[in-house]
Amino acid sequence: MNVPASDLDRLLVAIAAMPTPWKEWPGGYPTRLDLALIDAVMSIRFRYGRERKDGTWSGARGAVLRYQKHSEHVAPSEKMRHLATYDPVALEKILNRQKVHAGKTKASAIVEAAQRFADIGVTEASHLVPDKAEHRQTYTGVSGLGPVTWEYFTMLLSHDGVKADTWITEFVGRAIGRRVSSEGARGLLKEAAQKLSVNEKTLDHAIWSYSSATGQKDMPT
Template identity: 75%
Template sequence: MTAAASDLDRLLVAIAKIPTPWKEWPGGYPTRLDLALIDAVMSIRFRYGRERSDGSWTGARGAVLRYQKHSEHVSHSEKMSYLAGQDPVALERVLNRQKVHAGKTKASAIVEAAQRLVGIGVTEPGDLQPDNAEHRKQYIGVSGLGPITWEYLTMLLHSDGVKADTWITRFVQQALQKLVSNEEAGALVKEAAQKLEVTEKSLDHAIWSYASTGGLKINPR
């Protein structure tokens, strides 16, 4: 479905106000499905993080790096199976104790998602197919996980896309001066990327970086 020209034009005007050069997409984990999964889930309602003076990181990035060190003794072919076999309570101590909702920790959601993917033979980045309905069903079948972080997971591996989270959606809403859903915001950003002849990831990150560091007049709750 093509967005109304007026909506696209308004978004393009807002995008043109983002300082250049844009902050570059930091890259994902094209060889590590386990780390991509952890990043996708830990990113839910959580800051990306910043590097401390000692080289460690805060936020979601910090959690991923701590797990990477925690699992460095595991062979590459066993990484996903190792994650699927983690005790969620013990994994909390490596990551943190955040929750995806009141009744479920992010650690338990990560372990369940890993178990579901391993159960259908998805153990390597190349195994995960963004358009595979069964792969998507297994991921979003975990309570607390949904289509936004599913798309982000595929972006962290090998696919182009837009993670239409709160910052992206609020940026689009402010540009259009009206409310739109996450899905509508994501679709419009993809359309803008095509118009600008840039990757969806690069535009996603430019908008997110701008919006999350004060570019919006009204901060999302």
């Protein structure tokens, strides 16, 4: 008697078909709460970016590096408070003029989130606790910021996790043969990482890199 393959089995088959070696997780900002916040928000519906011939970067990575240069003069312990006091219009000129939704720029969302964290005393990377409801609500309570980029924010601070964005969700959906929610894709990927004995963010980044590079064109539909 043939036992039907489970969703996890199908996902593991799709993962096994990806080229190796996998692209490595780039590392994030384990000591920079401010840069992790900027990266997380700038990543919303925006490309990661590529390095140009002159050494500068495009995309979300470029925005983070530009801000990093502008904040070099600020003491490490004051980085997050400095971001919290930034004029959103001035910050927008450093980052770009993208919006999280029609009525709100990413720069204003970043400043608001920084202010909210500063208000509860979360001003350094070591202060953030991913499983603490108050910390999660501080981020997701900002209009335009949700659970997917919250998880990515924590990943950038060296915590494990899965950023179940469009590429990840589509990969899982193709693998199991039906549409799946962001939360469903996240759960399955966490199961797969456990089964494969790899970090969740390692698997997440491998799938994201493969999917964004190929458009998933060689995956069965």
